[in-house]
Amino acid sequence: MTTELQAPRTIYTVSELNGRARLVLSTQLGTVWVEGEISNLSQPSSGHLYFTLKDRDAQVRCALFRGSVRGLACRPQNGIQVLVRAQVTLYEPRGDYQLVVDYLEEAGDGALRRAYEALKLKLAGEGLFDPARKTPLPALPRCVGIVTSPTGAAVRDVLHVLARRFPALPVLIFPTKVQGREAAAEIAGAIGLAERCGLCDVLLLARGGGSLEDLWAYNEEIVARAIAACSIPIVSGVGHETDTTIADLAADLRAPTPSAAAEAVSPDRVEWLARCARLESQLRHPMRVRLEGYARTLLHLESRLRLSHPRRALDRNAQKLDELELRLQRAHAHCLTRHAARFSRVATRLLAHRPDRTLTLLAARRDDWERRLNNAIRSQLQHRGMRLAQYSEKLHTVSPLATLARGYSITLRRLDGKALLDASEVEKGELIETRFAASSLISRVE
Template identity: 50%
Template sequence: MTIILPSAQRKIYTVTQLNRETSLLLGEHFLAILVEGEISNLSTPASGHIYFSLKDANAQIRCAMFKNMRRRFGFRPENGKQVIVKAQVSLYEPRGDYQLIVEQIEEAGDGALRRAFDALKLKLSMEGLFDAANKLSLPTLPNTIGVITSPTGAAIRDILTVLRRRFAAVPVIVYPVAVQGDNARHEIARAIDTANKQALCDVLILSRGGGSLEDLWAFNEEIVARAIFASDIPIITGVGHETDFTIADFVADLRAPTPSAAAEHAVPDQQTWLTQFVYLESRLHQLLQRKLNQSRQSLDWLLKRLQQQHPGQKLTRNMQRMDELESRLHQAMHVRLRQHAQLLEAKTAKLWQHIPSVAINSHKQRQRYLSERLNSAIRHRLEQLNQRLLNAGQTLNAVSPLATLNRGYSITSHLPSGKIITSTEQLKAGDIVQTRLAQGQITSQIKTIE
């Protein structure tokens, strides 16, 4: 059964009214919304406005962006680009088309992230966070290495494998952090700060495996960049693959293309060090051997000098000198005595030539006088010579072997020749020697010679 209401009780819309009220209703309910989708059917008429469709896998909607809004953004729309638009929901009344009036447009996904990356990179570069003068030097051989990464990822396994292979003796401290997600940036920054406060490590490795720009975004956060810059411990980054660059790489003291490469830079190759140690050991041995040879030559020279200055050599020379002086003394005495004897004979002969008794008596007195003078001169000369001999004897006694004997030394001579023995080369087994001591002497037969 069909009921038709009277005209007065029914509200009948015209198409224009319906579209207008629908447009108002949509505009009031969706005042400013964000919609993500892919651009298609892009049209850019001479008016400067832009018309396109925004679609996803299951639906699409028409969009319009007017010229005055377009001038405010440098983004250039293209078919196939994934974008995010800020728009009002509207209805194009003449055709009844449901559409979006776009106020803002930006690339979605990597595009937006790339712009944020470039903006932060420029900002931090202007502040000097990338300057080489601010970068710390890496230790040649760290005492301890800190690794800031996910404890379950492939990066930590690669890093530990390389560190064990290159220098297994260096201990490693792992600071586990999330390397992806909203909280990753805070965990990474806290781990860097914790490592600096503990001061247990000489170098830090900040790392994770490869991924998209969005996956690596935690390493492009400003809080992480500033934590790296504030670190007093040098930091090596190994984030993603060789072609991946993050803000953390620019701030770090050294950027490695991969986690494994970061581990390579953190420690030296133990085989290279071992080779260097072997070389240094060989050089040290050579230098020590050369020094020993030089010292041995110097010792031989000093021994020769010592032998030349030995008291025995000086005693021998003094004894020879004493014998020489004694011989000269005897010669001088004999010469003087002969001279006086000859003089006496000459005067005696002359006396006999003058026989008168007065002359004889006078000559006798003269003779007695001269004889007394002669005797006095001889005695005086003998006293002088005796005093010289006494002095020479005292001097000789000071350097005499006998004095040396009193200090525990002895003098050994060969029998029957009496030659003083100064070397074993003068002896052979069976020889008889006589050894003079401070008190007495002993006679020995040589049994063995060393």
């Protein structure tokens, strides 16, 4: 014991110990996923969240900082089951082992149930579940389409019921996954394919029972909208009688089980056979009476035909047709002769009145008129030009500009531009303007 106490010691301070412990936790465990129930939730004014994550046997403290809180789709609350992604660390000032959470989501059936209710309210608000949108099923479909897994028990039950109730009914299977992440998209795609091919009068969604997670593909929005957009009536037979999915609410008819859905879409063979028998018995007597009446009418017409054989009428009509043919030939020949004579007379008259002579005469007259018109125009232009020159010379002679050009000037009062004829018309200090031939002069009266 004494030897151990005397051995070299590595002594840590509390801060150093907590720091090394935090480093070991962060490097050894790193980021982890932890599921548990939230309790002791608190949110100080800083905006950070602090809570305890617990299960039946243990608990751990957690911190969720403000920057991570803003990006969460799920708001943390006491008592809810959550799945968190966190960094394992140690809060050195107190030596508390804790999780620093950067992501949080609801876990288990609770989250699925809340997502189910939220989607249900959303689609109901849009009217996707409105009974007025439902399409009635055909009484006697030409073909039934089944959207399901080709290897499941549900498709075997459906085919057995269809074969029992109406063996002559054609069936098309549109294979899809009915569980898993890709199932919803495949189901919606199969519904769209069934509508595009145009071979089915009614579609059946079939899937056996299971948990909420197993049936979740039928609670996806893409499936509900594919059902609502499909013009073919759709019957939903998903799960057991107690299971109600979003697909059940969007479908035109909800059946408690796949077998019940098969019964809903298929006519009853026994009932249809009985109905056909009743219709046959109702049609047999009227048809017999009508056929007997037709037979009597046929006998009567046959006796009348023997008395008046059509060969005689045919011979008379043939002779009349020959006579009409001869008359038509004679009339046609006479018409051709008459038109030929008329054509000869018109041709003779046309030769006597050929228009080329008239056109030559008119062209000569037009050239003469054009020459005479041009001569008259030239004569008028010369005469009027001479008169214009005479008028221009006379106008220049009496123009005041010509007078100014000979050395004269004109004096105007600057105020109103009036021509001055006498010095008494202006007063001392007024401005006057004297205009010459090429310029003007402004002066003041002194």
